[in-house]
Amino acid sequence: MWWPDAVEDLVAVQQRLAVENMEFWRPPDPVTFGACWVCFERGLTGRGAPGDRAWAVAISMRHRELLATAVLAGAAEGAYQPGLMALREGPLLEGSVRALGSTPDLVLVNATGRDHPRRAGLALHLGAVLDLPTVGVTHRPLIAEGRLPGATRGATSPLAIDGDVVAAWLRSRAGVRPVVVHPGWRTDVETAVELVGRSLECARTPEPLRRARRLARLARAGLVPAKRGG
Numbered sequence: 464m465w466w467p468d469a470v471e472d473l474v475a476v477q478q479r480l481a482v483e484n485m486e487f488w489r490p491p492d493p494v495t496f497g498a499c500w501v502c503f504e505r506g507l508t509g510r511g512a513p514g515d516r517a518w519a520v521a522i523s524m525r526h527r528e529l530l531a532t533a534v535l536a537g538a539a540e541g542a543y544q545p546g547l548m549a550l551r552e553g554p555l556l557e558g559s560v561r562a563l564g565s566t567p568d569l570v571l572v573n574a575t576g577r578d579h580p581r582r583a584g585l586a587l588h589l590g591a592v593l594d595l596p597t598v599g600v601t602h603r604p605l606i607a608e609g610r611l612p613g614a615t616r617g618a619t620s621p622l623a624i625d626g627d628v629v630a631a632w633l634r635s636r637a638g639v640r641p642v643v644v645h646p647g648w649r650t651d652v653e654t655a656v657e658l659v660g661r662s663l664e665c666a667r668t669p670e671p672l673r674r675a676r677r678l679a680r681l682a683r684a685g686l687v688p689a690k691r692g693g
Contacts, residue, residue, distance in 0.1 A: 464591040466553040468540060473547055477583035480591060488596045488649040490568060495525045496662050497567030497595070498671035499556045502679040503539065511551070515539040518682040518689055519552075520675045521559035523567040527664070529674070533562035534682050535692025545605070548574060548585045556585075557592055558692045569596040569650070569658065571672045576645035576655075577629035578607040578622060590648020597647030598655040600672055604630060604643050612641055619644075619656055631656050635667050642667060 464480075467473040499521040507515060517537050523530040535558055541550035552574075560570055575584035576599050586599030607622035607629050618634040622643065631652050632641040646655040662669040668676070681687040 464588070466540070466549060466557070466592065468550070470544070470547060470550070473550055474581065477579070477581040477588070480583035480587055481581055483591070485649050487651055487654070488569075490596075490654065490658060493525055494569065494658065494661065495523055495530065495567045496658075496671040497521060497523045497560060497563065497570040498669070498675040499559050499570060499572055499589075500672065500675040500679045501552050501555045501559075502676075502683045505683070510543040511539060513539060513541050517555055518679050519555040519559040519692060520679040520682060521556075521563050521570075522671060522675050522678065523563055523565060524671045524674070527670070531563045531565055532678060533559050533564070534678060534687055534689040535559050535562060536682070536689035537692040546580045546584075549588050553585060553588060553592070555692065556589055560593055560595075562690070562692065566595070569598060571598050571600055571659070571662065571669055572647070573601060573672065573676075574599045574645070575601060575605045575630070575643075576647040578605045578624065578643070578645055580606060582624075582629070584645065586645050586647035593648075596649040598650055598658055599645030599647050600659060600669055601643045601645065602640070614638070617660060621652070628652055633659055635659075635663050635669070636665075639667050
């Protein structure tokens with residue numbers, strides 16, 4: 464699997480991924496969580512453009528222990544387009560995960576999976592490229608619909624497209640808006656929700672993803688050194 468650099472080629476890859484047969488994965492205990500995040504230069508308006516400066520971070524954790532980090536500086540491959548985020552972020556995220564030096568059991572990413580016009584969002588695509596199980600976590604669904612879950616921490620409810628459940632709401636903290644959990648490569652909805660639940664601490668965002676986001680923002684601010692990447 465690869466990252467196309469043209470819209471029509473990416474659409475073809477997504478259509479292939481949508482029907483790909485994969486063996487679903489069951490997590491070990493304990494799990495080594497990976498997470499990756501990319502930040503772009505502040506002050507950009509609209510959808511951005513190819514060449515925008517970017518900082519991509521990956522981390523790995525087991526329980527609450529930080530095992531490894533990778534911080535890369537690079538450039539966006541394209542502008543942001545809904546449903547085509549892989550053009551802009553895919554190679555950056557892949558590069559950061561590969562730079563970790565050790566392989567996590569799975570990778571959390573701020574992207575959708577089956578909640579996508581062609582049922583193949585960046586969370587699915589990234590896992591296929593890395594050949595690693597992936598789970599996406601976002602603040603809102605892309606096109607899937609479903610009622611919000613109950614108010615208690617850990618409450619869930621399904622999100623569906625045309626009757627097919629493709630993701631789930633998860634109340635990660637009582638009293639705050641839930642996050643959306645997206646199964647990606649080799650994960651189903653139940654496993655994805657279980658894993659995100661296991662990675663939660665005190666924040667709304669899963670702890671590995673929260674740490675990756677914070678480190679990417681620090682790198683963008685020049686407070687953390689970054690290696691030149693993709």
